[in-house]
Amino acid sequence: MSTRTLGVAAALLTVAVLAWVFRFVQRYDPFAARPLGTAQDVVLSAEDAFMLSRYCGETRWTLHVARIGLRCNPGADPSEFHTAEFQNVSRGTFFENNKPKAYFAAERATYQKPVRTLQVEGRLTLRSVDGEVFEARRCVYSEQDRLARFPEGAKARIQDNELTAPHMLYDPSRSRIQCLQGATATFRGREITAAMLEWDLENQRVRCQGPVSGKHGNAKFTAESAELDLRARIIRVNKGRVELRMDSQQAML
Missing domain, CATH: 2.60.450.10 (Lipopolysaccharide (LPS) transport protein A like domain)
Incomplete structure (x- = not known):
């Protein structure tokens, strides 16, 4: 076999090897395995x-x-x-x-x-x-x-409080959390469930829209709306009903 023939054969072999390597790389490219767009x-x-x-x-x-x-x-x-x-x-x-x-x-x-x-x-x-x-x-x-x-959905922990909701929105610029599809929150061991909830993290105030239900101290309550001041540890309810568990008495707010 002539030197020229050997050179051509070597060149063809090199091309074949490069083509195989290219196919191998394509085959195992992690992004090529799951195309997008x-x-x-x-x-x-x-x-x-x-x-x-x-x-x-x-x-x-x-x-x-x-x-x-x-x-x-x-x-x-x-x-x-x-x-x-x-x-x-x-x-x-x-x-x-x-x-x-x-x-x-x-x-x-x-x-x-x-x-x-x-x-x-x-x-x-x-x-x-x-x-x-x-x-x-x-x-x-x-x-x-x-x-x-x-x-x-998400679960949030804010200091000693917890919040769980099927859909949650967090606004970093205003330090606010909104739950427009229902939420359950626990504030220092007191549980509240509301149809809508907005939490002002900076001022530590929580507004709930009804129906709202929860526990406060020894009492259970239901209301159309409620507002919590976490700093002052005060809860205010609108058109609510409180049930005192200690003696089964009921009072209208």
Whole structure:
């Protein structure tokens, strides 16, 4: 066999090996295994990554993740991605006025750039700088209105108090929690259930809309609405009924 023939054969063998390696890499690309968007999306991935998002000149959130995947249209610059996927969020931060407001960790997250929303999922724990702790399966944070929504419910711990709701909204900018689809709260051992609840964390006031029911001291009560002043340890009810358990007497408020 001539030297020229051997050279051509070696070149063909090299091309074949490279083609096999390319197919192998494609086959085991973790992002190619679960496509998102159109078939023409281009995926760029990196490990041990940090990402920062700014909106209207302010930092909205940052993430430190084990892996990141950016989905772009063909020919687009990586900064023009439309979707970002994150795995193993070890440290995430929400900001208000360019200052950290809450920290969180979760299994994964997805950022949709066209609608400016960050969805965080999987064993999510969020802690505000003021000490509030939220536990949930999923949180959707909007950069436009700066609200964190827990559409599948959440449990919150605020000092010695607890709050559970099937749908919860947390407003970091105003330090408020809203539960518009019902909630159950425990304030220093006293339980209250309401159809709607709003908690002003800064002023430690809670407003409940009816029907409202709960326990206060040795009494049970029901009412159309109630307001709690946690600092003064006062509860006020509107059109309520109190049942005194110690002697079975009843009184109208």
